[in-house]
Amino acid sequence: MKLNETLENLRVSYQASSLDINDCNLNPIEQFNKWFQEAIKSQCDEPNALVLSTITDNKPRSRVVLLKGIIEGNFVFYTNYQSAKGLEIHKNPNACMNFLWLPLQRQVRIEGVLSKVSDEQSSDYFQKRPRGSQLGAIASPQSKKVNSRDDLEQLFIDTENTFSGVDQIPRPLHWGGYFLEAHYIEFWQGRSNRMHDRICFEKKNNQWERFRLAP
Numbered sequence: 001m002k003l004n005e006t007l008e009n010l011r012v013s014y015q016a017s018s019l020d021i022n023d024c025n026l027n028p029i030e031q032f033n034k035w036f037q038e039a040i041k042s043q044c045d046e047p048n049a050l051v052l053s054t055i056t057d058n059k060p061r062s063r064v065v066l067l068k069g070i071i072e073g074n075f076v077f078y079t080n081y082q083s084a085k086g087l088e089i090h091k092n093p094n095a096c097m098n099f100l101w102l103p104l105q106r107q108v109r110i111e112g113v114l115s116k117v118s119d120e121q122s123s124d125y126f127q128k129r130p131r132g133s134q135l136g137a138i139a140s141p142q143s144k145k146v147n148s149r150d151d152l153e154q155l156f157i158d159t160e161n162t163f164s165g166v167d168q169i170p171r172p173l174h175w176g177g178y179f180l181e182a183h184y185i186e187f188w189q190g191r192s193n194r195m196h197d198r199i200c201f202e203k204k205n206n207q208w209e210r211f212r213l214a215p
């Protein structure tokens with residue numbers, strides 16, 4: 001079968017569940033928490049993986065990162081502040097996160113503004129990471145061109161050598177967290193006949209307004 005024919009024939013009927021506006025928690029962070037627990041129970045692969053979209057010079061860019069906390073209702077991930085996304089966020093902190101939990105036929109879209117978490121918070125989390133991940137964060141000039149895999153491996157070995165005998169590796173200043181303060185959160189539940197449920201929350205005057213959108 002040709003690729004386009006295969007693609008045209010790929011079709012899933014979404015019937016796993018439904019989402020009524022009255023069944024949604026009035027607080028979207030609580031609702032997110034509920035769905036996240038359900039994603040864990042359903043053994044979704046990496047349920048904390050999200051697509052993060054940022055903008056630079058009016059052009060959108062997306063990549064996957066991992067949610068590592070919800071602190072005071074804000075969504076936290078960690079990265080290299082000097083990476084492409086780090087530089088983009090510095091110029092324009094508007095961002096969108098998108099979670100996809102396919103076994104549950106669910107999507108959550110979160111729009112908001114990114115800020116850096118405190119140095120203390122970043123350092124605390126850095127210390128909880130496995131040593132290999134700590135070394136990788138120091139060794140890798142994320143988003144920069146490298147000549148070869150060998151060069152990359154050498155950067156790791158050099159970093160390993162620099163810190164051999166050092167018990168507690170300090171967090172490099174170029175690595176840390178961001179939190180997204182949401183002003184829009186949308187819960188999407190797949191339904192049959194493409195008549196999906198979309199329950200949305202928009203923050204207005206510091207209050208969450210709840211409404212339904214057509215699919």
Ligand SMILES: Cc1cc2nc3c(=O)[nH]c(=O)nc-3n(C[C@H](O)[C@H](O)[C@H](O)COP(=O)(O)O)c2cc1C
Pocket residue numbers: 046049061062063064065066067077078079080083084085086142143
């Ligand atoms: C499942 C998965 C999880 C990832 N988690 C992170 C993460 O938490 N932080 C991060 O900086 N990059 C993570 N990445 C790598 C990013 O997608 C991306 O390649 C990298 O951050 C560089 O992006 P940039 O050049 O747009 O800055 C992850 C990739 C995948 C596929």
